[in-house]
Amino acid sequence: MDLQTFNQRILPVQGRLFRLAQMFLRNREEAEDAIQDVLLRLWTNRQQLETYQSIDALAVQMTKNLCLDRLKSHRNQKTEGGTDISEVHAKEQSPYALLESSDSSRLIHQLIGGLPEQHKLVLHLRDVEEYSFEEIEEVTGLTNANIRVILSRARQKLRESYLKASNYENEH
Amino acid sequence: MKMSIEKLLEKYYEGETSTEEEKELKRFFREENVPKDLESHAAQFGYFAAAREEYPSLTFTGALAARLDPPQQGPVRRFTSWIVQIAAGLALLLVGFAGGYVLQKGSDRSGDRVAGSADEVPRHAIKNALAFEKMASTSASERIQAVNQSYELTNVDTETTQLLINTLNFDPNINVRLAACQALVHFENEPQVNEALIHSLSIQTDPNIQILLIEALVAIREKRASEQFQQLARNGKNMEVVRLRAEQGIGELSNTHVQSL
Structure with missing residues (x-):
């Protein structure tokens, strides 16, 4: 695979990978850094890429794994730094922080961040990237039924927490 | 219209909507006058649509292209390196044989000269x-x-x-x-x-x-x-x-x- 084919096949995906990374890492620079990592890895292993059925799915998987790894190491660093995970977590979701985000999109963004990883991933792939269930199956390795359940739960959870947060907002 | 949207929303939260129906929901919450009682749903669909427009910055794509181009040499060099190694080995062998051949020819010729022309x-x-x-x-x-x-x-x-x-x-x-x-x-x-x-x-x-x-x-x-x-x-x-x-x-x-x- 030469640079041209690589550019044709992989680079159009980079927007999608970027959004996924941004959803996980919630930071533009870190997301860019992560997908650069992914793309360079794909590029160095491009000889084997031909053997994969769907390079898209592979790239998405790689991005997801890399982001989760990074989040994990971030959390570890924070724990080592003496800050409690739950504290950080709580801070992220504290109503005061949510109150500060006047923009409802940002609020949603933060709320999605509070969902479990798998819910996040499925919700993101479906509602933002508009993946079909088959494509989500390919990326996550989950069954169709499983995906539907997770998706439904994620959507309801998002709605609930949004209502809660906006109510809180309205009340104050 | 509103009815169908409500039905769609219901299906949506059950995880049963198709991508087309979800697109319709997004379009609805972006373009139409959203009734008051549905307004609370608008935020997430707005977010989904907006999030889809996010792209890595131009500086990033530029930097990535710059990094992809030189690394192109790296792996390619690695890929060809064993070929190059074999080629170099063969070339050395050839040079050795050629050198030996030339030397032998030279010594033959000098032998001829002793026998032929004067000493x-x-x-x-x-x-x-x-x-x-x-x-x-x-x-x-x-x-x-x-x-x-x-x-x-x-x-x-x-x-x-x-x-x-x-x-x-x-x-x-x-x-x-x-x-x-x-x-x-x-x-x-x-x-x-x-x-x-x-x-x-x-x-x-x-x-x-x-x-x-x-x-x-x-x-x-x-x-x-x-x-x-x-x-x-x-x-x-x-x-x-x-x-x-x-x-x-x-x-x-x-x-x-x-x-x-």
């Missing part, structure tokens, strides 16, 4: 080593080697014999002189050689060379030497052995004279 190489070497003015800078073994090279010559010229005669008479090293003497005997057919050997007898003081010369002259049956032999035999300065050998030589020479008569 340019040894002659040149002899002249170089034995030239009188170079005597100080050459070692005795080098000169002996040069003298011995004269055996390789199939036909000698006067220049070479003269050089050998000079060496016989004037070389400071006895061994070189002995070698020159033997070489000269080898060229007994050359006109000057016999006279030079006779003449040399009167010059040489070393018994080894004197005896060698006497034997050489006897061997080539040079009768003109007998006078020189008598002088040697009479000269008290010479060693006993030399005088005896000289007398013996006289006898041998006259014997052959008688025999030849």
